Each structure stands twice: as structure tokens, then as C-alpha cells.
Amino acid sequence: MDYFLLHYxxxxxxxxxxxxxxxxxxxxxxxxxxxxLDRQPHAYSDILRVSIxxxxxxxxxxxxxxxxxxxxxxxxxxNPAAYTFLAETGIAFALCIAGLVIGxxxxxxxxxxxxxxxxxxxxxxxxxxxxVITQALVQTPIIAGFVVALLIKNFALTADSFPEALxxxxxxxxxxxxxxxxxxxxxxFAQQASRALGLCKEAYGRILSFSLVSQTLIETPLIFALIVxxxxxxxxxxxxxxxxxxxxxTLAAALAAGLGTIGAGISSGxxxxxxxxxxxxxxxxxxxxxxxxxxxxxxxxxVIYAILISLTxxxxxxxx
Amino acid sequence: xxxxxxxxxTTWSIGWLFNTESDFLTLNAQTLIDTWIVxxxxxxxxxxxxxxxxxxxxxxxxxxxxxxxxADQFCMQALGFFSPKxxxxxxTFFIFILLCNLAPxxxxxxxxxxxxxxxxxxxxxxxxxxxxxxxxxxxxxAYIQGYFQPFFLLLPLNIxxxxxxxxxxxxxxxxxxxxxxxxxKIYAGAISKWxxxxxxxxxxxxxxxxxxxxxxxxxxxxxxxxxxxxxxNLGLALQGEGH
Numbered sequence: 063m064d065y066f067l068l069h070y071x072x073x074x075x076x077x078x079x080x081x082x083x084x085x086x087x088x089x090x091x092x093x094x095x096x097x098x099l100d101r102q103p104h105a106y107s108d109i110l111r112v113s114i115x116x117x118x119x120x121x122x123x124x125x126x127x128x129x130x131x132x133x134x135x136x137x138x139x140x141n142p143a144a145y146t147f148l149a150e151t152g153i154a155f156a157l158c159i160a161g162l163v164i165g166x167x168x169x170x171x172x173x174x175x176x177x178x179x180x181x182x183x184x185x186x187x188x189x190x191x192x193x194v195i196t197q198a199l200v201q202t203p204i205i206a207g208f209v210v211a212l213l214i215k216n217f218a219l220t221a222d223s224f225p226e227a228l229x230x231x232x233x234x235x236x237x238x239x240x241x242x243x244x245x246x247x248x249x250x251f252a253q254q255a256s257r258a259l260g261l262c263k264e265a266y267g268r269i270l271s272f273s274l275v276s277q278t279l280i281e282t283p284l285i286f287a288l289i290v291x292x293x294x295x296x297x298x299x300x301x302x303x304x305x306x307x308x309x310x311x312t313l314a315a316a317l318a319a320g321l322g323t324i325g326a327g328i329s330s331g332x333x334x335x336x337x338x339x340x341x342x343x344x345x346x347x348x349x350x351x352x353x354x355x356x357x358x359x360x361x362x363x364x365v366i367y368a369i370l371i372s373l374t375x376x377x378x379x380x381x382x
Numbered sequence: 383x384x385x386x387x388x389x390x391x392t393t394w395s396i397g398w399l400f401n402t403e404s405d406f407l408t409l410n411a412q413t414l415i416d417t418w419i420v421x422x423x424x425x426x427x428x429x430x431x432x433x434x435x436x437x438x439x440x441x442x443x444x445x446x447x448x449x450x451x452x453a454d455q456f457c458m459q460a461l462g463f464f465s466p467k468x469x470x471x472x473x474t475f476f477i478f479i480l481l482c483n484l485a486p487x488x489x490x491x492x493x494x495x496x497x498x499x500x501x502x503x504x505x506x507x508x509x510x511x512x513x514x515x516x517x518x519x520x521x522x523x524a525y526i527q528g529y530f531q532p533f534f535l536l537l538p539l540n541i542x543x544x545x546x547x548x549x550x551x552x553x554x555x556x557x558x559x560x561x562x563x564x565x566x567k568i569y570a571g572a573i574s575k576w577x578x579x580x581x582x583x584x585x586x587x588x589x590x591x592x593x594x595x596x597x598x599x600x601x602x603x604x605x606x607x608x609x610x611x612x613x614x615n616l617g618l619a620l621q622g623e624g625h
Contacts (some may be wrong), residue, residue, distance in 0.1 A: 205565065209561065209568065274606070278603060278607045279607070282554045292560075352460065352617065352618075359550065363550070366549050366550055366553075369553075
């Protein structure tokens with residue numbers, strides 16, 4: 063059987079899905095920039111600058127997809143092991159799922175950022191800085207996926223059994239699925255925060271520190287998924303042909319950790335996003351950030367259940 | 383990417399002291415040495431700060447006062463009341479984690495926080511301190527009653543919820559710092575093969591960007607978040623009705 067089909071399939075899927083996501087996101091950002099220009103034609107240069115920089119940040123996913131595709135194309139293994147190409151499909155899982163979601167989702171904060179500039183043209187430089195920070199944090203899931211993809215590429219060279227290929231696919235699947243929820247949550251929060259910045263220009267200091275902490279809390283599920291993924295790569299030793307059960311066990315652990323993050327990521331983003339608008343308009347709401355952080359910490363408890371189950375599966379199937 | 387070695391740390395075993403061999407008696411040498419270096423740096427900073435405060439003149443004196451004032455303000459806002467003891471505890475946490483996260487800026491050092499043992503013990507210290515203060519404020523009976531709120535069937539959930547905070551706080555710090563360290567390591571390994579590539583990456587500022595984001599920004603942010611959550615938990619434990 064010609065396994066090169068899998069190699070080029072991985073390559074094509076990676077670049078295709080990440081570019082589709084980034085393309086949709088950029089289109090949304092472009093429409094919003096035109097609407098903002100329609101509303102505030104005098105802020106042409108500011109809106110243009112914010113629009114270009116946010117578009118460049120949305121493009122991160124496509125750039126990473128392109129980089130990985132080039133790496134697979136140029137660095138195709140000369141003498142691959144029996145299951146190298148099957149293991150490489152883990153790269154597609156790590157980058158495609160999260161890449162598509164992030165590309166589309168990061169269009170929303172970009173839209174709100176240009177609208178905020180149109181509402182508050184005098185605050186343009188501060189809004190720009192804020193947007194760059196929040197958008198850079200929105201891209202964290204794809205960076206995590208990228209790291210795991212590089213590791214899979216490295217380990218796939220010696221994948222000579224089917225369970226070993228399953229193990230590497232599981233590592234990619236875990237960080238890929240784990241990126242969906244947090245990236246939607248992060249984008250949703252960044253959208254609400256940018257909108258709040260457009261509502262009230264005095265709120266900059268309050269919202270900046272709040273959003274740094276909140277975004278770290280929102281992306282915690284992703285970090286948990288990344289930990290499980292790295293544990294699958296580094297802690298589980300390379301599997302032999304007879305250890306099929308361990309391979310399936312790693313897949314189960316990856317699904318437990320990955321699917322567990324979806325709900326928590328989204329709801330954590332929605333909760334803290336809802337706080338932003340009130341925080342911007344009401345100066346007396348000083349206890350609100352604390353309550354929001356507490357709520358987010360409670361939401362994260364659910365992820366911890368999933369992670370504990372996942373780690374239990376990993377360690378019990380390790381020597382099976 | 384050949385230079386990546388994760389999970390193969392140099393270890394010292396102290397099992398010979400007790401005539402046993404156990405994983406619990408094995409120490410991670412790199413973490414231990416780096417932690418001691420960080421603690422030495424903190425001690426040095428304390429001595430310098432003390433001397434600066436003694437000779438009461440000039441900008442340095444005012445800078446020290448501003449730092450102390452910022453810590454006061456931060457804790458006042460998050461806790462809701464003034465307490466010198468809590469402030470010193472929290473400021474210690476922040477400074478220690480910050481310097482741990484910034485450790486790789488010194489050549490040859492690694493972040494002690496890339497070791498799960500460090501972050502787990504930090505989480506445990508924060509948790510035990512919070513529980514101790516809560517017991518001291520409300521008494522042991524009210525504290526135990528807090529576990530049966532709002533009704534007694536929720537006891538297991540309350541206990542899991544308490545311990546989940548330790549896991550979430552320590553895993554968050556560990557995962558973020560470990561991920562950042564891994565990325566910088568992979569990057570350094572990728573460019574180390576050709577000196578021309580190294581020169582280009584150095585000249586166009588990519589090195590600075592990677593270090594600035596993953597070490598300095600991420601490190602400072604995670605130190606801030608860890609401290610912030612500790613203060614928030616402390617404030618909630620001291621305000622609530624016994625739990």
C-alpha cells in the first residue's frame with residue numbers, strides 16, 4: 063500500500079484548513095473595516111493601521127500551516143519506518159481542527175477592534191496595543207498545536223509499529239480538540255473586551271489588567287490538554303507491535319482530555335466577556351473582576367475532572 | 383530538534399541516608415540548584431533594597447517606596463482590607479515566581495517552574511496558608527461546617543473543589559512555563575544548525591521576539607495570575623461564612 067498518499071494528504075489538509083479559517087476571519091475583519099470607515103471617514107489612517115495589523119495576526123494560523131506544509135514537503139523522510147506516514151496524520155489533527163476554529167473565531171475581535179477605533183478615534187493607539195495583546199493570546203492554541211506537530215514530526219521517523227502510530231495520533235488529537243473550546247472562548251472574550259473599550263475610554267486600565275488575567279484563565283484548559291499531549295509523547299515509552307491496548311488507551315485519554323476542555327473553554331470566555339461591558343461603564347464595579355475570576359476557577363474544576371480521568375487512563379494503560 | 387531532552391533530568395538520590403531506594407527520595411539536581419540560585423538572587427535584592435531604604439535620599443529610595451506601595455495597593459484592592467502579614471506573604475510569592483520564570487535569561491539556567499514539583503509545592507503552600515488563615519479567623523468548628531454548605535450531601539464536591547484549586551493553579555503555572563520553555567528550546571535547536579540562520583534570526587529580532595514573549599511576558603503574566611488567584615482565594619476564604 064502506498065503510504066505516500068497519507069503523507070501528501072496530511073500536508074494538503076493542514077494548509078487547506080488553516081487557510082480556509084484564516085481566509086474567512088480576514089474577510090470578516092475586512093467587512094468590519096469598511097463599515098467602520100463608512101461611519102468615521104476621518105479616522106481613515108487609524109482604521110487602516112488597526113485593520114492591517116489585526117489581519118496580520120489572524121494570518122498566524124495560515125502562516126503556521128504553510129510552514130508545516132513546507133516542512134513536510136521539503137523534509138519528507140528518505141527512508142521512513144513502516145508507520146511513519148500514518149503517525150504523521152497526527153500533525154493534521156493537531157493543526158487542522160484548532161486552526162480552522164481559530165482562524166474564523168479571531169475574526170470577531172478584529173471586527174470589534176475596528177468598530178472601537180471608529181467610535182473612539184482619539185484612543186486609536188491604545189486600542190491598537192490592546193488588540194495586539196489580546197489577539198496574540200487568542201493565537202495560543204495554534205502555537206501549542208504547532209509545538210506538538212513538530213514533536214510528532216520528530217518522533218514519527220522511528221514509528222515502526224501500529225500502536226506507536228496510534229500514540230502519536232492521540233497526541234495530535236488531544237491538543238487539536240483541546241484547542242477548540244479555549245479558542246472560541248478567547249475570541250469571544252477579546253470581542254467583548256474590544257467592544258467595551260469602544261464604549262468608554264477611561265476604562266482602558268481596568269480592562270487591560272482584567273483581560274490579561276482572564277485570558278490566562280480561559281486558556282488554562284488548553285494548557286491542560288497540552289500537558290496531556292506532551293505526556294503522551296514523552297512519558298509513554300515507544301510502543302511495540304503487541305501493545306495495541308496501550309495505543310487505544312492513549313487515544314481514549316486524548317479524547318477525554320480534549321473533549322473535556324470544550325465546554326469549559328467556551329463558558330469561561332462567555333462569563334468573563336459578559337463582565338467587560340459592565341466593567342467599562344460602571345466605575346464602582348470593583349468586586350466584579352474578583353467574582354468573575356472565582357467563577358472561572360469553578361468552571362475549570364470540570365476540566366480537572368476530565369484531566370484526572372485522562373491521566374488515570376494513561377498511567378493504567380502504560381504497561382499493558 | 384535533536385537536542386530536546388525532556389524528562390531525563392540529572393537526579394540525586396538521597397535514599398542512602400535511609401538505606402532504601404525510592405522515587406520519593408530522588409531529587410532533581412537542576413531544579414534544586416536553580417531554585418537555590420534564585421533564592422540567592424532574592425536575598426541579594428533584599429539586602430540591596432534594605433541598604434537603599436537606609437540611606438534616605440535620591441531616586442532609589444523613592445523607587446523602593448513605590449514598589450512597596452504598589453504591593454500594598456494591589457493587595458488592598460484584591461483583599462478588601464489592609465494586612466501587612468498577607469501583603470508580605472503575597473509579595474514573596476510574586477517575587478519568587480517572577481524570578482523563577484525569568485531564570486533562563488541567565489545562561490545555563492532553567493526555570494525551576496518547569497518542574498511540576500516546584501509548582502505543586504507552591505500551590506500547596508498557598509492552599510495551606512489560606513486554610514490556616516480561615517481556621518484562625520472562624521475557628522475549627524465553623525471551618526468544618528463550611529464543608530457541609532449549602533447542605534451535607536455536597537461534602538465530597540466541596541472537598542474535590544478545594545483540592546481542584548491546588549491542581550489547577552499548579553498545573554496552569556507548570557503548563558504555561560513548560561510550554562514556553564519547550565518552544566524556545568525547539569526554536570534554539572532548529573536554528574542552531576546553520577550559523578547564517580542564527581545570524582539572520584539574531585539580526586531581524588526574532589530571537590528577541592521569542593524570548594520577550596515566551597519568557598518575559600508569559601513569565602510575568604503567569605506570576606501575576608498565580609499571585610492574583612492566591613489573593614482572590616484568600617480574600618474569599620476570609621470573607622465567606624466560615625468556608
